[in-house]
Amino acid sequence: MAAAVTGVVPRSPAFRAGIKCGDVLVSVNGHEINDVLDYMFYCAEDRLVLLLERGGESFSKTVIKSEYDELGLEFKSFLMDEKRSCCNNCIFCFIDQMPKGMRETLYFKDDDARLSFLQGNYVTLTNLQDKDIDRICEMRLNINVSVHTTNPELRCMMMHNRFAGEKLKYLKKIADSGLMMNCQIVCCPGINDGKELERTLNDLSALMPNIQSVAVVPVGVTKFREGLYPLRPFTKDEAGAVIDIIEAKAAECLEKWETRMCFPADEFYLLAGRELPPTEFYEDYPQYENGVGLLRSLYDEVMQALEVCDTDIPPRRVTLVTGTAAESFHKELARIITEKLPQLDIQVVGIVNHFFGETITVAGLVTAGDLIDQLKGRELGDQLLIPKVMLKADEPIFLDDLSVSDVERELGISVRASRNDGFEYLDAVMGTEI
Numbered sequence: 001m002a003a004a005v006t007g008v009v010p011r012s013p014a015f016r017a018g019i020k021c022g023d024v025l026v027s028v029n030g031h032e033i034n035d036v037l038d039y040m041f042y043c044a045e046d047r048l049v050l051l052l053e054r055g056g057e058s059f060s061k062t063v064i065k066s067e068y069d070e071l072g073l074e075f076k077s078f079l080m081d082e083k084r085s086c087c088n089n090c091i092f093c094f095i096d097q098m099p100k101g102m103r104e105t106l107y108f109k110d111d112d113a114r115l116s117f118l119q120g121n122y123v124t125l126t127n128l129q130d131k132d133i134d135r136i137c138e139m140r141l142n143i144n145v146s147v148h149t150t151n152p153e154l155r156c157m158m159m160h161n162r163f164a165g166e167k168l169k170y171l172k173k174i175a176d177s178g179l180m181m182n183c184q185i186v187c188c189p190g191i192n193d194g195k196e197l198e199r200t201l202n203d204l205s206a207l208m209p210n211i212q213s214v215a216v217v218p219v220g221v222t223k224f225r226e227g228l229y230p231l232r233p234f235t236k237d238e239a240g241a242v243i244d245i246i247e248a249k250a251a252e253c254l255e256k257w258e259t260r261m262c263f264p265a266d267e268f269y270l271l272a273g274r275e276l277p278p279t280e281f282y283e284d285y286p287q288y289e290n291g292v293g294l295l296r297s298l299y300d301e302v303m304q305a306l307e308v309c310d311t312d313i314p315p316r317r318v319t320l321v322t323g324t325a326a327e328s329f330h331k332e333l334a335r336i337i338t339e340k341l342p343q344l345d346i347q348v349v350g351i352v353n354h355f356f357g358e359t360i361t362v363a364g365l366v367t368a369g370d371l372i373d374q375l376k377g378r379e380l381g382d383q384l385l386i387p388k389v390m391l392k393a394d395e396p397i398f399l400d401d402l403s404v405s406d407v408e409r410e411l412g413i414s415v416r417a418s419r420n421d422g423f424e425y426l427d428a429v430m431g432t433e434i
């Protein structure tokens with residue numbers, strides 16, 4: 001497969017070599033270019049012989065550049081190929097539990113190993129073949145894997161894919177080649193917790209030191225499960241039992257490998273009503289993106305920010321919203337902040353998720369509709385503070401496609417969004433600039 005050039009970065013090595021928009025890149029140093037990984041990997045060298053086509057005629061260009069300098073070609077899509085979707089039908093898939101009518105991109109079930117390297121996505125390995133794994137090993141690419149269980153039969157059942165069990169062999173192959181893996185386990189009560197979770201963590205620890213980290217996250221169960229496998233959320237005691245299993249394994253790994261390897265998601269501590277672990281538990285926060293250690297990190301940063309903040313500020317009253325799970329955590333933060341800054345009045349409101357169902361308790365899945373319904377008519381003070389995770393990454397739009405401006409108009413108050421960063425959090429509460 002060849003890729004048509006859609007842009008050439010001015011002054012780049014490709015530009016200097018006279019490559020033009022519309023040329024077709026066929027190979028680099030004799031290697032066929034099929035996607036962005038081929039392009040990045042084979043173009044890393046300092047001397048490139050490019051085979052191209054223009055107007056049906058083949059020609060070659062030699063490019064000399066510094067090693068790892070960008071060649072400077074642009075293509076129609078970021079991957080230079082179609083995004084690969086998954087071939088599973090997992091019993092816990094969140095996409096299957098979403099209501100109809102949300103924005104189309106939210107329904108795409110991606111499972112593309114290339115996005116694991118480029119964006120940190122987690123992949124199941126189920127749509128990969130031996131040659132794909134060989135390429136991963138040749139390119140020395142670390143990978144993020146959705147493991148869920150190392151019991152082959154159970155993995156087939158959970159993922160509704162009869163090949164999901166045998167694909168576990170790739171974990172060993174990747175580890176044997178010296179690459180590192182971050183793993184993820186979506187834990188479902190009565191299915192892959194208990195003894196099954198112990199087995200999975202034991203099997204993964206047998207691949208040490210090539211397992212960088214394992215996040216165990218609780219399954220999200222919405223109200224849209226009609227016709228789907230019967231799943232329910234964890235109870236308080238079950239969440240505690242999951243934490244016990246992971247913490248015991250983590251302590252064992254720490255002694256042997258100087259890393260805990262496995263970490264429960266913050267949600268488990270909230271569900272179980274347990275204290276968050278101390279800062280050192282999270283090491284260098286390898287599973288932050290999976291919701292592991294976010295609250296501990298936020299707490300620590302707010303404490304640091306409080307140490308250095310200006311206490312001479314005017315009175316201010318704000319309303320801070322979150323999901324119901326972390327409501328008491330934020331109330332405690334608000335209490336500590338107002339102890340040092342008594343001129344602040346922070347009202348914390350945990351928004352009940354009517355959109356997906358009350359069992360969905362995380363802040364990132366709160367919609368504008370629920371915010372408006374539950375805050376309308378309440379005294380909200382000077383500003384409404386929301387976590388940025390409620391919005392699209394690149395636009396001030398909520399999951400239900402309402403915008404921040406819609407919320408501001410409906411509630412008659414300005415809205416300020418802040419990242420999971422303690423300094424930004426305190427700035428938002430104090431009304432200062434970041």
Ligand code: SF4
Pocket residue numbers: 086087088089090092093094095109110111124159
């Ligand atoms: S791999 Fe499973 S959970 Fe992920 S998108 Fe596919 S069906 Fe859903």
